[in-house]
Amino acid sequence: MPFLPLSQSLRRLWALDTFPYSLRIFIALSTTMVVGWVNDQMALVMPVFLGTIACALAETDDNWRGRLRALLVTLLCFALAAFAVQTLFPHPVLFPISLVLATFCLTMLGAISPRYQAIAYGTLILSIYTTIGMDQRSGSGQALWLEPALLLAGATWYGLLSVLWCVLFTHQPVQQNLAALYRVLGSYLTLKASLFEPVRGVDQEVKRLALAQRNGAVVTALNTTKESILNRLEAVPSHRMQYYLRLYFIAQEVHERASSSHSPYSELTETFFHSDVLFRCQRLLKLQGHACERLARAILLRVAVIPDTVSAQAQQDLQDALAHLEGLQQPLTPPHWQRLLGTLTALAKNLGTLQTRLTSASLPAPEAEVQDHALLDRSPQSLRDAFDRVWRQLTPATPLFRHAIRLSIALAVGYGLLHWLHARQGYWILLTTIFVCQQSFGATRRRMVQRVVGTMAGLVVGWALFRLFPSLLVQAMFAVAAGVVFFGNRTRHYALATGSMTLLVLLSFNQIGDGYGLIVPRMVDTVVGSLIAGLAVFFILPDWQGRRMHEVAARTLATCNLYLRQIMAQYQSGQGGPRDDLAYRTARRNAHNADAALSTALSNLFQEPGFLQGRSDSGLRFLLLSHTLLNYLSGLGAHREALQNAPGDAPTAQAAALVGKVLDELATSLARSQPVPPANPDEEAVLEALCAAPTDAAHRVVQSQLALIGNLLPPLRVQAGRLLAVDTAG
Numbered sequence: 110m111p112f113l114p115l116s117q118s119l120r121r122l123w124a125l126d127t128f129p130y131s132l133r134i135f136i137a138l139s140t141t142m143v144v145g146w147v148n149d150q151m152a153l154v155m156p157v158f159l160g161t162i163a164c165a166l167a168e169t170d171d172n173w174r175g176r177l178r179a180l181l182v183t184l185l186c187f188a189l190a191a192f193a194v195q196t197l198f199p200h201p202v203l204f205p206i207s208l209v210l211a212t213f214c215l216t217m218l219g220a221i222s223p224r225y226q227a228i229a230y231g232t233l234i235l236s237i238y239t240t241i242g243m244d245q246r247s248g249s250g251q252a253l254w255l256e257p258a259l260l261l262a263g264a265t266w267y268g269l270l271s272v273l274w275c276v277l278f279t280h281q282p283v284q285q286n287l288a289a290l291y292r293v294l295g296s297y298l299t300l301k302a303s304l305f306e307p308v309r310g311v312d313q314e315v316k317r318l319a320l321a322q323r324n325g326a327v328v329t330a331l332n333t334t335k336e337s338i339l340n341r342l343e344a345v346p347s348h349r350m351q352y353y354l355r356l357y358f359i360a361q362e363v364h365e366r367a368s369s370s371h372s373p374y375s376e377l378t379e380t381f382f383h384s385d386v387l388f389r390c391q392r393l394l395k396l397q398g399h400a401c402e403r404l405a406r407a408i409l410l411r412v413a414v415i416p417d418t419v420s421a422q423a424q425q426d427l428q429d430a431l432a433h434l435e436g437l438q439q440p441l442t443p444p445h446w447q448r449l450l451g452t453l454t455a456l457a458k459n460l461g462t463l464q465t466r467l468t469s470a471s472l473p474a475p476e477a478e479v480q481d482h483a484l485l486d487r488s489p490q491s492l493r494d495a496f497d498r499v500w501r502q503l504t505p506a507t508p509l510f511r512h513a514i515r516l517s518i519a520l521a522v523g524y525g526l527l528h529w530l531h532a533r534q535g536y537w538i539l540l541t542t543i544f545v546c547q548q549s550f551g552a553t554r555r556r557m558v559q560r561v562v563g564t565m566a567g568l569v570v571g572w573a574l575f576r577l578f579p580s581l582l583v584q585a586m587f588a589v590a591a592g593v594v595f596f597g598n599r600t601r602h603y604a605l606a607t608g609s610m611t612l613l614v615l616l617s618f619n620q621i622g623d624g625y626g627l628i629v630p631r632m633v634d635t636v637v638g639s640l641i642a643g644l645a646v647f648f649i650l651p652d653w654q655g656r657r658m659h660e661v662a663a664r665t666l667a668t669c670n671l672y673l674r675q676i677m678a679q680y681q682s683g684q685g686g687p688r689d690d691l692a693y694r695t696a697r698r699n700a701h702n703a704d705a706a707l708s709t710a711l712s713n714l715f716q717e718p719g720f721l722q723g724r725s726d727s728g729l730r731f732l733l734l735s736h737t738l739l740n741y742l743s744g745l746g747a748h749r750e751a752l753q754n755a756p757g758d759a760p761t762a763q764a765a766a767l768v769g770k771v772l773d774e775l776a777t778s779l780a781r782s783q784p785v786p787p788a789n790p791d792e793e794a795v796l797e798a799l800c801a802a803p804t805d806a807a808h809r810v811v812q813s814q815l816a817l818i819g820n821l822l823p824p825l826r827v828q829a830g831r832l833l834a835v836d837t838a839g
Contacts, residue, residue, distance in 0.1 A: 124409040126285045130165075131597040133274055137161045137267045138589045146585060151620040156256055158592070158617060159238040160263025163187065164271075165596060167231025169224045170282050172341045173275040179224060180268040186232040187264050191257030194239040205524045209517045211236065216513035220502040221495045222488045223336075233543060235260060240536045245618075279341060283353050286337045288409035290330040290360050295401030297323050298367050302394035307378045307387040314733060321736040322712070325705035327364055331698070334360070339484045356408070358689065359470050363401070365697060366463040367394075369744035370737065372452040372817065380449050386434060389427040390453075393460055396420040400467050407471070414471035424464050427457050448813070455810050459747050483691045485698075511650040512548045519546055519645035526637060534630040541638025546645060549654065551716025553646040556603065557639045563604035564635040567611025568628050574616065581620055588616035654714040658728050659832045661710045663779035665703040665735045666825075669742060670772040672700040673818075676746045677765045680811060687749035697746065704739050707732055727831040734825050738818060745814040761808060764799040764815045767792060771822050775829050785830040788823065796820075 122128055138158060145154035167183050169176075190211070197204045215233050219226030242256040300323050304316055334357055342350055381387055400417050407414040434450055489495040502509045523542050527535030545556045574587055591613040599606040611631065615624045646652075675696040679688055711728050767789070778785045796819040799812050 121410065124285070124288070126289065127597040129274065129278065129281060131593045133267070133270050134161070134165060134596045135589065135593045137165075137263075137270055138592045141263065141266065142585050142589055146582065151581075151585075153259055154620065155614075155617045156238070156242045156259035157263035157266070158588075158613070159242070160187075160235065160260035160265075161267040162263075162592070162595075163231045163235035163238060163260070164264035164267045166234055167228045168271055169227045170337050170340060171224070171275070172279060173272055175340055176275045177272050179228065180272060183228050183231060184261065184264060184268065186228060187235050187261055188257070190232050190236045191239045191260055192254075194236050195243065195254065195257050198240060198243050201528075205521055208236070208524065209521050212517040212520055213513045216516055217499055217502060217509065220499045220509055224488070225495075234540070235264070237536060237540045237543065241540070244534065244536055280347075280349055280353070283334070283337045283341060283350070284408060284411070286330070286334040287353055287356055287360075288405040290327075290334045290357075291401045291405035291408065293323075293326050293330045294360060294363060294367070295398040295405065297327050297364075298394055298398030298401060301367055302391045302398065304374045305377075305387045305391035305394065307382055313374055317733055317736065318729070321704070321708050321732055324368060324701065324736070325708045328698075328701045328705040331357075331361065331364065332702070335484060339486060342484070356470055359466050361694065361697075362466055362689065363463055364701075365743050366459050366466075366747045367397075368701075368740055369459060369747045370740035370817075371456045371459070371744050371813070372449060377449060377453070381434075381453070384430070384434060386427070386430045386453060389423070389430045390456060390460065393420065393423040393427055393464070396423050397460070397463060397467060404467070404470055416471075417468070420464055420467075424461055427460070431457055451809060452813060455744075455748060455813070459744070462747070485691060485695050505650065508548050508652045511652050512546075515645050515649040516543070516546050518649055519641050522645075523638060523641050526641070527634075530633065530637070534627065535634060537631060537634035538638040538641070541635050542642045542645075545639050545642035548652060549713045549716075550646050550651065550718075551713045553642055554716060557643050559604040560607050560639050561635055563607025564611050564631065566604070567608035568615070568632060570608065571612050571615035571624065572628060574612070575619065575624060584616045584619060588613050588620075591616065653717060654710045655717070655725070655728075658710060658714070659779045659782060659829075661703075661707050662728075662731055662735070662829065662832055663776045665700075665707050666738075666772050666776040666779070666829075668696070668700040668703040669735070669738055670769050670776065672696045672739075672742050672746070673765065673769055673772070676742065676749065679749045681762070687746075700739055700742070704736055707735060727828060731825075731828040731832060734821055734828055738821050738825070741814055741817045741821070745811065745818075748810045748814075758808075760795070760799045761811055761815065763795050764812070764819060767795050768815065768818050768822070771826075775825060779829055779832065782833060785826055785833065788826065792819075792822070 138161060141154060141157045141161065145151050145157075164180075164183060164187075167179075169179060171179060193207065193211075194204075197207050212233060215229040218229040239256060239260060242260070297320075300316075300320055304313065304320070338350070338354055338357055342354065377387060396417075396419055400420060403417070404414055406412075431450075431453060434453075489498060501507075504510055505514075519542050520539055523538045527538045530538075541560060545553060545560050547553045547556055574584065578584060578587070591609040594609040595606045595613065598609070614631070615627055618624050618627050675693045679693065707728075711725070711732055714725055714728060771789070771792070774786050777783070796816060799819070800816055
């Protein structure tokens with residue numbers, strides 16, 4: 110067994126999400142470098158490298174057939190862009206005009222789908238790479254078609270590697286995305302457990318805000334996993350894909366149950382402060398978080414899940430603690446104590462079902478299990494659908510249109526500046542502007558700092574390598590390694606990725622000339638391009654989050670209303686048991702997506718200049734309320750079962766209709782920037798009738814959750830009014 114540790118280490122390395130990507134890049138760059146070195150054609154290596162990089166930037170997660178189709182579209186776009194640049198480059202008037210128009214059109218293509226957004230982005234990058242190569246080779250006497258041909262050769266080589274990799278390891282991306290989903294889900298459960306700590310004086314709002322932000326990470330992981338499965342489900346039918354699909358649905362249900370709330374936590378703390386029942390809830394939830402993390406490891410390494418007996422014992426301990434509390438009930442027990450004990454019972458039932466679902470993830474699917482396995486395909490279904498998506502974005506009211514205008518003007522300014530500063534080697538200004546200019550000010554500011562810091566560090570390391578390793582062969586090896594580091598870190602550590610790309614460029618150009626001569630121009634171009642991007646996002650149609658906070662808030666309430674309707678439809682359907690059909694799952698996912706979008710908008714708002722943060726306080730308080738609303742809705746959805754006819758049916762239906770009406774009114778007022786309508790005079794009476802209605806256990810859960818939601822309506826109305834008041838004042 111001496112080789113077991115090495116085998117486990119290699120398996121863990123293979124399971125890393127960046128390793129396959131980096132390995133493909135290593136194969137593409139190293140083979141290109143070897144061919145160039147053996148044939149003494151190092152002057153041709155750099156454009157092939159750049160074509161490889163552009164194709165890798167345009168890569169999206171797909172099955173091998175979809176990847177092949179995307180590659181053909183990518184190569185067609187690359188060819189059109191490269192030869193268009195070759196034709197227009199000598200014309201100083203036509204070239205910038207065509208560059209601006211192409212930038213706008215390519216950016217707007219992102220409205221179709223993430224796949225076309227990636228292809229358009231890669232095409233724009235390749236266009237600038239073409240100008241850089243032609244600028245470097247001007248006056249060399251080489252054929253004009255050579256630069257586009259080399260770029261396309263690099264793109265084709267990497268594209269074929271990508272398709273082949275997808276054929277050989279088609280399940281690997283799904284496996285990695287699922288593992289990442291359960292890992293972040295485990296982190297969410299652990300953070301949620303901290304809310305059950307029965308300690309007085311704890312600032313629950315801080316924890317709830319952190320939970321809302323962590324919920325956004327779970328939502329992102331769910332969306333990524335769904336797209337990864339959807340792209341392969343029909344093209345690659347297999348038992349493993351069915352197993353991964355089942356794990357995805359389990360993760361969805363676990364998320365709904367984990368995000369649910371049954372009562373304000375401070376109220377539970379005060380009432381049961383002298384009992385250990387909340388500690389029991391906290392311990393069970395933490396153990397379930399650890400179970401998610403173990404499941405993530407098992408998925409990633411493709412090993413068996415270790416049976417968990419501790420969680421089952423913790424669940425039994427919780428049931429025993431509840432039974433003890435129920436035995437303590439006296440005739441003089443306060444009504445709210447009995448009500449909250451019922452809330453704890455519903456909570457324990459929810460945690461028990463959550464435990465059952467986590468346990469079932471490591472067991473074979475029951476033969477009698479019947480479930481709607483349909484997934485919503487958000488990609489365009491026809492050419493007209495794609496056109497309509499772009500057409501709907503062609504208005505200054507949309508962030509994408511504003512970004513397209515902003516980026517186009519920024520590149521035009523950069524083109525003028527590069528000719529004013531230094532025409533040769535000045536096209537790095539345009540490349541820097543494209544990489545740095547983002548849709549939001551906060552993201553652009555982060556990119557500016559990371560780009561400048563990374564570039565300076567890369568230049569220093571490059572200068573040191575020139576002095577320490579004068580051998581061109583050794584420098585070529587370092588260049589390949591730098592390319593691998595870039596793609597392994599470009600989404601998580603952008604400064605390191607930028608430094609690596611700078612190093613790759615320096616070492617590659619040093620193979621055919623004086624790499625030292627590129628250091629100062631690269632430094633100047635990076636600073637200038639970053640400043641252009643920063644000024645553009647500040648002055649040209651700025652997309653300040655504070656000015657559209659009311660729109661994001663409106664979508665949050667509107668999607669919560671649709672989620673409520675789907676939940677109540679199942680309660681009132683007369684069919685026993687929950688049905689996680691496509692309509693219900695879509696409404697639930699849209700509500701969580703809107704909640705995550707509101708959290709992201711607030712994060713971006715806090716990175717904007719101080720004079721634009723007038724809505725920060727109102728936005729935070731609205732987020733707390735809207736996220737609590739979503740938690741109560743999730744609790745309502747977690748206990749779905751058909752309600753039998755009872756005296757409480759009418760008050761329940763009236764309360765649900767009232768909540769839906771108010772949410773719809775608030776969403777409409779926020780979306781249209783209209784005054785918030787006053788409270789309905791009958792609102793309080795409807796909620797009182799709901800609480801007073803005679804009921805059974807099933808109705809009691811529904812009435813309790815609806816009452817909690819109803820109590821949120823007045824503060825939601827107040828915060829919506831404050832958001833609109835700040836907008837009017839601004």
